[in-house]
Amino acid sequence: MSNIKSNKVQKSTNDNTNSLDLLTLEEIEAMSMSDTLANFSRYINPHLAKAFSLLGLAKRKPVSALGCIIKMDDKSEVLDMTGGLAILNVGHNHPRIIEARAKWAMKNGLEVWKFIPSPYHAGLAENLGRILPGDLELAFFCNSGAEANEGAMKLASKYAGKNRDLIVYTDISFHGKTHATLSVSGSENPKNSPFKTMSGCLEIPYGDSNALREMILEHKKQFQKSRVSTFIVEAIRSEGVICPPETYMQEVRKICDDYDVTLICDEVFCGFGRTGQFFAFNHSGITPDIVTISKAFGAGKATFAAYITKPSIFKKAYGSMEEATLHSTTYNGFAEELITAIEGINIIYDEKLVEKSRENGNYLLSELEKLKLIHPSILKEVKGIGLLVCIKTENIASKALNFIPAVGNTKSMLKKITTAGIISKLYEDYDILTFTPLHDPSQILLAPPLVITKREIDRFISALSEVLNSNFLEHGAHLVKNSMATR
Incomplete structure (x- = not known):
């Protein structure tokens, strides 16, 4: 417990109009590490606090x-x-990122462009369209990798239709900890999860393209098309740095084409140059149907993510005025986040x-x-x-x-x-x-x-x-x- 103001924490009553002796930003910045750890243990997670101390x-x-x-x-x-x-x-606090954000703050720019088209929103989406191969050019911005992956899975499901309700994922994978993404994260052992996971999620071995084909065919027996709508995969598994066989992603791409399965490549960890290519799937030369990004997308300053897809997929899934906002979020492309991402991508190119x-x-x-x-x-x-x-x-x-x-x-x-x-x-x-x-x-x-x-x-x-x-x-x-x- 922090000793900055009092050993006794003042609590609010139901009448929260009463003034409270809250910590100021200056007091928090002056907080000792021992007080920080005590507060972390009490108000956030005591086991993580122990882990910090242990290490x-x-x-x-x-x-x-x-x-x-x-x-x-x-x-x-x-x-x-x-x-x-x-x-x-x-890197931490890249000078160009700091300068871009400071300029924006100093001019009191409009942050929330909810009802007016944002040039920053459109400009960042155009840049992503220029970077990504093929016709991957329609972007949806959100807040985290898990949210991007869940949005991508919803898009793929809507595109496929209600009769094709199965998603294939790999046993060595991590796509997030929301209800849906946990259900397709093999490394989280979803079959034995303490949480009730989503139905219709099928696990196959990572790096085995034949397993994908067999899974699709297994669920095609009673239908004209397989019930499998989606395959979500990391082109390179970040944890453990597991690279699949050299031709794996090309084989996966062909199988998805043959059976009209939407291929989602999760680039949340490996994107933006991490593996020596801009995206990990670039090593194989393929073009996914949907790409998800986060982490480095925010250049170390913004909690930012996106999925990017092809016009043909977006049009079939959300291609009407009534359906255009079926998937949306409150924090969709705040201006300072967009500016940060725009500058971050330019830094990656400018500094090679x-x-x-x-x-x-x-x-x-x-x-x-x-x-x-x-x-x-x-x-x-x-x-x-x-x-x-x-x-x-x-x-x-x-x-x-x-x-x-x-x-x-x-x-x-x-x-x-x-x-x-x-x-x-x-x-x-x-x-x-x-x-x-x-x-x-x-x-x-x-x-x-x-x-x-x-x-x-x-x-x-x-x-x-x-x-x-x-x-x-x-x-x-x-x-x-x-x-x-x-x-």
Whole structure:
């Protein structure tokens, strides 16, 4: 609980016209990390608060960020190798993004263009149409990747008609955590989900185009057309950096064409240069029917997303005045978000960040391969494409378990998240921020800003090398120490 104003929190009554002693922005900015963590635990999520403490992430307070560097209140400079989970492709606080948003704010521009056509709305959609292949040119703007994917699935369903009500997804996939997107996220294990998932969702193995054909044919037996309307897929699976067989996406495209199945490519994580192409599906040369985007689309400043489709699909689904707004959202293309996305895309092209992603990604991967040769018992696998790189570790904490006292569920925790020691040590001792994905805690996933330099990559490699050369009993002790601090 924050001690800034009072140890006793003042609560509102049903008569909320009474004045409350609310925290001001200045007071919140002055809040200590200990108060922040306490408030996070009480008002947001106590288990996430414990995770922050466990990994040593709640000791220092960020004061500014630029490019790949986060400056902390103790004067240290942390190298961000996470890119905010692929949000920060143009880096933290890119000067052109800051300038564009500041200019807009200073002129008191109209933010909400609900009843007047917005040139920013139309202009960004045109830019996307120029970037995307074929006739992918009709865009719908929204707020998150999950919302974009759900909107795309609704569009595909409306296009297909009520008699074709089945959606195919892959076992290795993540498309969001809304009701519909959770139902098609194989990595979330929807069949055993604690939530009731949507019916009509069919799972097939990732990378197996024959499985898609067989699933379509299986549900065609009693119908002139298969009941399968949609296939949603990531051209490259971001978590684990899983690339399908070389011809997979071409085969999928042909199968979808043969059976009139709408192909949705989820580019939420891999879009905007992350994999060394502007979009991951560009590696295969195909044109999807619908593309979904988010994360880096907002250039690190806007919570922004979209789906883009072909005129033929939009016309059949929403092609009348009565149906034109069947799918809509309140926060559809606020001007400052549109301006941010327009400038962010131009930065990617002007600074050749797609090319830099390929070049620096190859360099990072080659340096990690050298470390793997030195530490084969620790680094099980390194793989990557562009600046999306996965380090898979062996169970580095297993030897430490026999020497660590039982503290709550510490031993079981260490068995599950053996990379946590590396992540914690990199951050606390070397000022390097990394992360492990939710679905496979044996991995460290690297997705740094595309503006990263070779010098910054060398800094990361040097730090990781020292961590790998250290006594791994220290990693277990390090985690237990942090774990005990959360009790």
